Amino acid sequence: MNLDFSQMVPYIPFMLEGIWVTLKFVSMSILVGFILGTILALCKITKLPILKGLADIYTSIFRGTPLILQLMIFYFAVPQLSGYDTSPFLSAILAFGLNSAAYVSEIIRAGILAVDKGQTEAAEALGVPYKPMMINIILPQAFKNILPALMNEFITLTKESAIVSVIGYLDIMRRAQIVGADIYRNFEPLLFAGVIYWIMVYLLTQLGKLVERRLRHSD
Amino acid sequence: MIKATNITKVFGENTVLKNISASVKQGEVVAVIGPSGSGKSTFLRCLNLLEQPTTGEIFMNEQEITKEKTNKLEVRKHIGMVFQHFHLFPHMTVLENVTYAPIKVKGLSKEEAKKLAKQLLAKVGLTDKLDAYPNRLSGGQKQRVAIARALSMEPEIMLFDEPTSALDPEMVKEVLDVMKDLAHTGMTMVVVTHEMNFAKEVADRVLFLDDGVLVEGGEPESFFNQPQTERAQDFLAKIL
Ligand SMILES: Nc1ncnc2c1ncn2[C@@H]1O[C@H](COP(=O)(O)OP(=O)(O)OP(=O)(O)O)[C@@H](O)[C@H]1O
Ligand SMILES: [Mg+2]
Numbered sequence: 099m100n101l102d103f104s105q106m107v108p109y110i111p112f113m114l115e116g117i118w119v120t121l122k123f124v125s126m127s128i129l130v131g132f133i134l135g136t137i138l139a140l141c142k143i144t145k146l147p148i149l150k151g152l153a154d155i156y157t158s159i160f161r162g163t164p165l166i167l168q169l170m171i172f173y174f175a176v177p178q179l180s181g182y183d184t185s186p187f188l189s190a191i192l193a194f195g196l197n198s199a200a201y202v203s204e205i206i207r208a209g210i211l212a213v214d215k216g217q218t219e220a221a222e223a224l225g226v227p228y229k230p231m232m233i234n235i236i237l238p239q240a241f242k243n244i245l246p247a248l249m250n251e252f253i254t255l256t257k258e259s260a261i262v263s264v265i266g267y268l269d270i271m272r273r274a275q276i277v278g279a280d281i282y283r284n285f286e287p288l289l290f291a292g293v294i295y296w297i298m299v300y301l302l303t304q305l306g307k308l309v310e311r312r313l314r315h316s317d
Numbered sequence: 318m319i320k321a322t323n324i325t326k327v328f329g330e331n332t333v334l335k336n337i338s339a340s341v342k343q344g345e346v347v348a349v350i351g352p353s354g355s356g357k358s359t360f361l362r363c364l365n366l367l368e369q370p371t372t373g374e375i376f377m378n379e380q381e382i383t384k385e386k387t388n389k390l391e392v393r394k395h396i397g398m399v400f401q402h403f404h405l406f407p408h409m410t411v412l413e414n415v416t417y418a419p420i421k422v423k424g425l426s427k428e429e430a431k432k433l434a435k436q437l438l439a440k441v442g443l444t445d446k447l448d449a450y451p452n453r454l455s456g457g458q459k460q461r462v463a464i465a466r467a468l469s470m471e472p473e474i475m476l477f478d479e480p481t482s483a484l485d486p487e488m489v490k491e492v493l494d495v496m497k498d499l500a501h502t503g504m505t506m507v508v509v510t511h512e513m514n515f516a517k518e519v520a521d522r523v524l525f526l527d528d529g530v531l532v533e534g535g536e537p538e539s540f541f542n543q544p545q546t547e548r549a550q551d552f553l554a555k556i557l
Contacts, residue, residue, distance in 0.1 A: 225418065227390055238408050
């Protein structure tokens with residue numbers, strides 16, 4: 099075993115830049131996934147069969163096919179069909195955001211259903227319309243209960259984000275491969291990338307715990 | 318003020334309310350009693366349309382509210398409801414619980430809503446708990462907040478579904494006292510209860526439900542002393 103990080107030193111800034119590049123699309127994807135996931139979850143609990151059906155089909159498709167395939171479709175197939183190039187950045191946000199929305203919608207749906215039915219009745223009895231009832235009363239309680247599950251989803255997304263390297267997006271993973279090819283040593287850059295991912299996930303986990311503690315004030 | 322005519326409610330195969338007709342006058346306090354499963358809650362929940370009666374009509378101030386096109390939320394603004402298990406909003410403080418509906422539903426300003434909430438919370442004896450979260454309160458305190466919350470919409474009528482049944486015995490009185498005060502201020506009230514003393518002392522009228530049927534109704538005096546029907550006699554014999 100002969101690890102030699104000295105050759106890598108000039109590439110460290112290049113690798114570290116990948117953190118920002120990864121975070122940029124991961125955070126956008128989380129945002130897209132969260133907002134769209136909430137909307138899908140609300141569709142799933144309505145009494146309108148059309149909305150419910152569409153949301154269920156959506157979820158089934160995005161959960162039932164590989165993420166890497168979805169990513170490649172957004173990157174290769176969409177430009178072929180539409181004539182517009184989708185940048186790696188946009189493809190990545192679309193694939194990860196839309197995919198995450200499917201998982202997030204299931205988590206949120208379960209969270210909403212777990213809120214005591216008496217809460218809905220109390221709000222209805224006061225004459226509170228559906229929208230403010232959801233936004234102010236049901237969703238805050240649902241989110242509090244599902245925070246650990248949501249955090250898990252975001253962590254998974256952060257780790258899985260490494261597959262964007264296949265469409266040439268210059269994230270941490272891709273940079274590790276480039277450096278590896280440059281210096282003819284793969285292990286060191288991969289190890290370095292691994293440490294970066296691990297630290298990011300660790301920080302995300304801590305952030306989750308912090309938010310959770312904040313929300314616990316009413317328990 | 319509120320009148321039900323020939324209300325029937327069917328859940329699947331189960332007919333829970335059978336042809337119930339009853340009315341409540343302005344300022345009247347009506348106690349609804351009867352065995353478990355007799356349909357008391359369902360009847361009460363029909364009055365504010367939490368349940369839609371299968372057949373029959375309900376009128377509020379001469380207006381039929383059971384029509385298809387009735388705006389249920391509009392009706393409920395004028396009908397307060399207090400539940401057995403309180404159903405306070407756990408992520409809101411006491412003050413937020415009581416100001417929420419006036420602000421969101423009635424469009425009061427925050428200041429107006431706070432002022433009103435403080436008055437109501439003073440009325441139920443909870444001025445020192447404004448910023449507490451519900452989980453820090455005892456059952457009796459929670460129920461008093463729930464009463465203040467229902468009153469915050471300044472309803473014309475208040476519905477209570479066994480408001481003291483989930484409470485430890487030592488807390489029953491504080492809630493009943495608040496309800497008595499409310500009755501004395503002239504509030505129209507319909508109270509489903511197992512507290513026969515409350516029914517005797519405070520109610521103007523008692524309705525006795527059994528197996529979905531309004532079996533007997535009348536002034537508490539005569540109902541408790543000379544129940545007319547066998548079913549009422551049996552029921553009273555069991556619980557008194
Ligand atoms: N949403 C519902 N779906 C199906 N059946 C119901 C529903 N709500 C009530 N029931 C049934 O209707 C009957 C009457 O219930 P209800 O809650 O009105 O009785 P109650 O007199 O309030 O009883 P308790 O004293 O136990 O509260 C019961 O048999 C109950 O199982
Ligand atoms: Mg009941």
